[in-house]
Amino acid sequence: MKPVWLVLNIGSSTVKFGLFDIQDASPLVRGAVEGIGLRPRLKAHLPDGTLELRAPADARDAKELTLWLLGLLEGRLGPLDLHAAGHRVVHGGPDFNAPVLLTPEVIERLEGFCPLAPGHQPFNLAGIRAVEARWPGVPQVACFDTAFHHDRPRIARLYALPRDLTDQGILRYGFHGLSYDFVASRLPDVLGAKARGRVIVAHLGSGASLCALHDLKSTDTTMGFSALDGLMMGTRCGQIDPGVLLHLLRQGMTGPEIESLLGRQSGLLGVSGLSPDMRDLLDSDHPEAAEAVELFVRFVVRQVGALAAGMGGLDALVFTAGIGQHSPEIRARVMAALGWLGLDPDPEANAQSRTILSRAGSRVMAAVIATDEEAVILRALRHGEAAHFAARTALV
Structure with a gap:
């Protein structure tokens, strides 16, 4: 089995994904499932050519689509030696300004940000749960859209609201950070x-x-x-x-x-x-x-x-x-x-x-400039964050 990294970028209507060789980070598979909640359709570039097909009717939400996708990839490529998975997570709140290992405590914190990004955060978390369901214990890392903006001058992050609300985290966070990071x-x-x-x-x-x-x-x-x-x-x-x-x-x-x-x-x-x-x-x-x-x-x-x-x-x-x-x-x-x-x-x-x-x-x-959010997630895995994941507490 070839050791690989998995990158998932799940939005409100699309699952973008890639499998990468951990030796040289070369892509083995890249593609997307579009039309979440409607008529999902997969287009993927595999070693033996391009694959296009409809998702099954019972795979409509983000978790079910991701599980179907992962099963399909293993069916085409054979069993995967998955070393780590990296995910785009839209909202990191005031706490997270860099890629972070996903532990139960971190996931609970990220769930608390769902009301701040209801069209994205639940989908991101669904992908994390899908990977855990298929590969229990495989280390996973979150890369945040808000992180790129975290170090802006304080004045650029403030609303003209009472300070106690600012202290509670009502701030201008900013998003699309993975895209801006790549560009x-x-x-x-x-x-x-x-x-x-x-x-x-x-x-x-x-x-x-x-x-x-x-x-x-x-x-x-x-x-x-x-x-x-x-x-x-x-x-x-x-x-x-x-x-x-x-x-x-x-x-x-x-x-x-x-x-x-x-x-x-x-x-x-x-x-x-x-x-x-x-x-x-x-x-x-x-x-x-x-x-x-x-x-x-x-x-x-x-x-x-x-x-x-x-x-x-x-x-x-x-x-x-x-x-x-x-x-x-x-x-x-x-x-x-x-x-x-x-x-x-x-x-x-x-x-x-x-x-x-x-x-x-x-x-x-x-x-x-064509953006590539998945490349930023892969970079987080390549730069050493993944090296020590296996020694850390697995998801439960």
């Missing part, structure tokens, strides 16, 4: 001398946020206490006047109803009434679709301006994630609105999705 590691190769300057990374996907970086470190970000804040997203509202929520409460809506409204019925889906998928909206001739796209761009442009003001200027803008990497039209609209900052886009480079999107003389560079 930051690529900036010197892509941007050269500007990499350590004032950079904004735009993670634009079904979930969307911006991160301001200086010297490759997070200094500010658009998401806050939860993953609802900041930019308009696929089904999430983004920044909203809290008075709207008070109004809805006075109108008789319950907390769970408001949570569903803001997190699953709003954003591109809510404004368009058609779809949360930017591709669908760009292909549509409905005026509501056009309005949703225009509002999405407006959110991005306004908050790029706010982050740039906070840094005293901008040296580079980097696009990543599904929309950022694959939608030249959205990138073009955003860049066209940022000419006042000194960004001079190259339309041909953008249309062809080249790495550098700005003209040679542009004061602000623009670029596209």
Whole structure:
């Protein structure tokens, strides 16, 4: 049996995964199961080719899908000598600012953060439980989306609330940290001398946020206490006047109803009434679709301006994630609105999705970098965190 590491990146609708040789970290299998809760479909790159198939009807939630996936992989590859598993966990709260071995005590603490990320944290924990069910006692490690933002200046983490609430952990945490971590590691190769300057990374996907970086470190970000804040997203509202929520409460809506409204019925889906998928909206001739796209761009442009003001200027803008990497039209609209900052886009480079999107003389560079959150999880395993896992207490 070949000794392997397993990486799982479980979101609200997707299970991304990889099996890696622990000798050289080369990928043996990489792929994703999309459509959790709907009609899940697997696409995986195996040593003998690409595998595409539907998940069975009884494997619909994250744990059942993960168990089915792990069984399928062993069926195709043979028994796995699994040394450790690494997981993306969205919320680490105020406690966790680095990868951590998952013990029963740690898992209990992470369960307490589920109300802060209800669309993600339960799915992350389901994957952890699935691995434990299939390989009892195999060490597992959590890598946190909040950790990359943990060392921002205190002032960037505060709300204007009474101090006792701040002391209770009501802070601006920030998310998409694994994505920003990976992109930051690529900036010197892509941007050269500007990499350590004032950079904004735009993670634009079904979930969307911006991160301001200086010297490759997070200094500010658009998401806050939860993953609802900041930019308009696929089904999430983004920044909203809290008075709207008070109004809805006075109108008789319950907390769970408001949570569903803001997190699953709003954003591109809510404004368009058609779809949360930017591709669908760009292909549509409905005026509501056009309005949703225009509002999405407006959110991005306004908050790029706010982050740039906070840094005293901008040296580079980097696009990543599904929309950022694959939608030249959205990138073009955003860049066209940022000419006042000194960004001079190259339309041909953008249309062809080249790495550098700005003209040679542009004061602000623009670029596209494909993100790889699984690579950051693998890096945590490679850099020694996994070496001593086997000697530690196993999950129960």
